[in-house]
Amino acid sequence: MTTLEANFDGLVGPTHNYAGLSFGNVASQNNEKSVANPRAAAQQGLRKMKRLADLGFAQGVLPPQERPSMRLLRELGFGGKDAEAIARAAKDAPELLAAASSASAMWTANAATVSPSADTPNRRVHFTPANLCSKLHRAIEHESTRRTLSTVFADPSHFVVHEALPGTPALGDEGAANHTRFSAQYGERGVEFFVYGRSEYRRGPEPKRFPARQTFEASRAIAQRHGLTDAGTVFAQQNPDVIDAGVFHNDVIAVGNRSTLFCHERAFVDQKAVYDELRTKLAAHDAPFHVIEVPEARVSVADAVSSYLFNSQLLSRADGTQILVVPQECRENPHVAIYLDELVASSGPVDEVLVFDLRESMKNGGGPACLRLRVVLSEEERAATAPGVWMNDALFTRLDGWIERHYRDRLAPQDLTDPALLVESRTALDELTQILGLGSLYDFQR
Template sequence: MSQHATEANFDGLVGPTHNYAGLSWGNVASKSNVSAVSNPKEAALQGLKKMKTLADRGFVQGILPPHERPHIPTLRKLGFSGSDADVLAAAAKSNPVLLAAVASASTMWTANAATVSPSADTRDHRVHFTPANLGAKFHRSIEHEVTGRALASIFTDEAYFAHHKALPSVSHFGDEGAANHTRLCSAYGESGVELFVYGQTAFDEAAPAPKRFPARQTLEASQAIARLHGLTDGHTVFAQQNPNAIDAGVFHNDVIAVGNGNVLFYHDQAFLEEERVLSEIRSKLKDTDLQPVRVSSDEVPIADAVSSYLFNSQLLTQKDGSMLLAVPGECREIDSVSRYLDKLVAQGGPISAVEVFDVKQSMRNGGGPACLRLRVVLTEEELGAMHDGVLINDALYERLTTWVEGHYRDELTQADLADPMLLDECRHALDELTGILGLGSIYDFQR
């Protein structure tokens, strides 16, 4: 029996050490802005403004906290010792790239935080969470423990929520979370089809694979998550990402496709077996007609899709049932993309409106609006059972804005990462933040 449900979006709050280290090979924007001066305060305020704008429109909007950075426990595991200041100084002297990695603010991109399956799809009718191991990149592989703690602090009631450990952190089970996962359905409370998109088959060396950039998600990881979440074959479709798209800079599927409800908005270069994938989705959606919105390479070349992050947009169902596409400002700066968006709205399809959001600080580091949010479908009972102290409203927005203004720097360079004062600033800010959000002691320095 279906229930009324809503899709909540949980955005990652940009951390105090937001910086441009160019750590992500295969992410064109990340590499092109390496070593630029960042503005953590502006980045955090841009993210909060996006959250507040969507909350004001009636969308359920939550927040996930940034992580402690630089992460001293990781440096200690790697042999650095002494006081925290000694550890920072030694790391900066011997390996500044390593220091940049443990100071990355990449946790803002919560599309990579976890894979979430709603209760309508799972065997035990609970919402299931699996933090992503993010094993393809060292700077992200250290995230899943704190991510798991944060999710468990928000979704605590075991009658409604089930939490799994991250998959083994080896390349065979590389998992990038919801950035490679889309759910399609007739209504959020109805059982749906979970589309898992992978870049390679780890145990089949002869299978198609990209040649230039690494494939971060494996079929084996996607299958494991489906098993952990208790998903049946009737609720899952596994699709391989086009290897040529990965080599063109499409490091995650959410850079080239996004789904919502019964709409799949995607580029013609997104999937290796496009027709097979669409046919299987249609057969498993049963009574619901899939509405594919296919963007051709003639209309938007793949290079323009990547540089604009057209598909790394949020596709949201508005109160009247129509869909809004929330795009980054860069989409209006590239002619082919801007023309396509005008055509998209004018043609009268399921996507009826486009709205531009300024997330330049995130975009320069390789993440658009869709990277910044984790989607969690919740029934009314589940929404009532979660910790609501992380849901954006007027009071929380004002308090977090004041918090950012008081704790974040206006400029940050790579050299600043070795400053012990920055570490102290970060810890003091996060200790205050967990109090504001009511999350308890989720950070290593608090435990």
């Protein structure tokens, strides 16, 4: 039976804006209060999905969450009709309105951590939605994320969708952005690689400038919850110095696929020991392990952060060749561009580089890898997912037209105070659930 890795990308929501809410995310902070283009953002992401589907990759779509979140505003004491609550929040606490209006759920790399059925004792695919408790605008996502995942992956004979971990700093969980799985083949038992920024109880090194968002305790809890064995897991700590340089998630400094790890030489604490453990545990599964380590002398951490070289998608074609999906910024950075040309010319594990314009997402600190959630699926498991979420020509055409009809091409910070934005968003999402065949997904539909 064929097993593949599917990528589920998040559609960018109608309230895509630059509020600078994510301390530690350099791009997010640098573009704070600038004018966004939600229509272009959604179309850029949609075109990436379509191109990869055309190349033969399994590509799914996950819907955006309802924003602004009226639930959050009401929990924070803003009463009255929707328009009145928005007006009060805009006047008294604009930062809370900005948090309630964030479209950050578009970055589905933070949606959940996923363990495929080959690794779990009950031979089901396990999902744990990320609590994202380090940021208010993201901490409100996990309940809706669980509802979406439970709808797309509804068959309990194939899928287990857990609750998020408790939202406490000791269990700070940022999802698949800090998780990679290695294996010889997707359908074979593999080794799951959990990367954390700090430990609540073990202590040890921590960044000094920016917060470490993922804890060891959260990573360990997810591995235990999914039933993973010690032989099938490796835990590694991010280098705290690179977190302070803007590497707020591991997927800003490393990406893996099958038996290949592509990372910067400063990615991890005790990097050689990390490689050795991965190599040893993969060898026990008769799986090779290849490292492409990028030296600081070739590409600095600063260049890696500004170009998002490692926030790329490393994908395997059916014939075993690998492509690296990178943002346009990688071609605009001379050090990164030269390195990528030499990487492909070297006849190593990467055979081709595909470049995408994701400017709107990049300005908020999210590249190709941020936009996708990887889910390894057998043929039977894929058949058990919601059929309307798989990208094809017909779905692309419908979604492209939907974006054109419902999305603004300009959204400034002051536009978040417009109550019409909520009506526009709900109208769009109500139609979207029909296009994707997901039923009554949102609070306002229930």
